[in-house]
Amino acid sequence: MKHPLSVTSRILVAFASGALLAVYFLPAWRIDLFAPQYPEGLSMFIWINKITGDVDIINGLNHYIGMKHISADMFPEFRFLPYVVGFFIVLGMLASITGNRKLLAAYVLFTVIGGVLVPYDLYRWGYAYGHELDPKAAIQVPGLSYQPPVFGHKRLLNFDAYSFPDVAGWIVFGAGLLAASVLFFEWYRSRKGRAIPVKTILIAFCMLIFPFTSCTVKPVPFNIGKDNCTMCKMGVADLRFGGEIITKKGKIFKFDDAGCLLTYIKSGEMDTTQIKDILIMNFLHPNTFITTSKSQFLVSSSIKSPMNSSIAGFENRAVAEKVKGENEGEIMSWQELQNSTAQ
Numbered sequence: 527m528k529h530p531l532s533v534t535s536r537i538l539v540a541f542a543s544g545a546l547l548a549v550y551f552l553p554a555w556r557i558d559l560f561a562p563q564y565p566e567g568l569s570m571f572i573w574i575n576k577i578t579g580d581v582d583i584i585n586g587l588n589h590y591i592g593m594k595h596i597s598a599d600m601f602p603e604f605r606f607l608p609y610v611v612g613f614f615i616v617l618g619m620l621a622s623i624t625g626n627r628k629l630l631a632a633y634v635l636f637t638v639i640g641g642v643l644v645p646y647d648l649y650r651w652g653y654a655y656g657h658e659l660d661p662k663a664a665i666q667v668p669g670l671s672y673q674p675p676v677f678g679h680k681r682l683l684n685f686d687a688y689s690f691p692d693v694a695g696w697i698v699f700g701a702g703l704l705a706a707s708v709l710f711f712e713w714y715r716s717r718k719g720r721a722i723p724v725k726t727i728l729i730a731f732c733m734l735i736f737p738f739t740s741c742t743v744k745p746v747p748f749n750i751g752k753d754n755c756t757m758c759k760m761g762v763a764d765l766r767f768g769g770e771i772i773t774k775k776g777k778i779f780k781f782d783d784a785g786c787l788l789t790y791i792k793s794g795e796m797d798t799t800q801i802k803d804i805l806i807m808n809f810l811h812p813n814t815f816i817t818t819s820k821s822q823f824l825v826s827s828s829i830k831s832p833m834n835s836s837i838a839g840f841e842n843r844a845v846a847e848k849v850k851g852e853n854e855g856e857i858m859s860w861q862e863l864q865n866s867t868a869q
Contacts, residue, residue: 531621531625539630542702546697555695556569592662645676657673679746750763767782770805782832783833785835791864806823808839825856
């Protein structure tokens with residue numbers, strides 16, 4: 527590493543380091559909880575030195591199952607994290623100003639170490655929080671723990687728990703990737719003896735970060751005995767019927783009958799502009815979802831659905847026609863089905 531950083535690399539490293547200032551003003555992580563009694567969800571936001579959101583409500587619910595009271599005092603990390611982030615900002619700026627590639631390498635190395643320690647710390651806290659329960663709690667289920675997910679989705683009793691980075695968390699992740707990309711291309715430049723255009727660096731950075739920013743929420747298979755219908759509150763009993771609504775924020779609402787799903791949309795309880803996708807069960811392939819925009823529906827009195835809507839979903843009209851040959855009824859598209867229930 528004899529050659530100093532190029533001017534372009536210095537600018538990009540300075541940008542990546544400066545972006546970390548967002549951690550002081552925006553939440554870094556979030557945990558969202560959804561249940562039939564809380565269809566809009568409960569959210570907890572973890573900042574660099576505090577916790578905000580629906581913490582009081584979550585503490586009230588968790589009290590009944592013996593979980594500890596969540597507060598900033600239970601996180602000793604809050605006392606030194608502001609200084610850790612400050613260290614990264616100063617180190618990155620020094621690498622940018624001096625052009626020293628060893629400093630940049632140290633910056634990337636510490637970023638990788640931090641990227642390993644943070645999830646581990648979240649897992650360690652979540653494990654203790656979900657397993658160390660009050661033996662005198664009002665609700666006790668032998669052998670059951672309530673450890674929240676570190677990343678992604680997990681079912682906890684009748685709650686769907688989601689854990690993901692928030693705005694500042696994604697910024698930190700992007701800053702680390704940008705710095706690593708710069709370090710790689712500087713190494714490449716020293717080996718090949720020629721500079722790499724800034725456009726190439728930015729394109730490579732975007733290709734690295736794209737898989738993480740373009741991920742989509744997938745439907746969650748029904749679980750008989752645990753899942754309840756958002757509309758009628760009844761437990762899911764037949765995996766051939768029902769469906770799910772997925773919102774733009776990644777929230778999932780489950781329904782045990784297509785009729786319940788239609789009624790919920792019609793009720794106005796949900797802002798339909800926030801719906802990302804509506805999925806329906808494939809009648810011939812239980813617990814398999816198909817999108818309503820491409821589905822065909824058979825409405826027949828001979829089809830006994832959980833809430834007596836008599837609606838069954840199929841992947842195409844040909845399959846629906848075949849089933850109709852055995853049962854009297856009418857085949858409709860999703861739009862036609864919505865129009866018929868609106869009357």
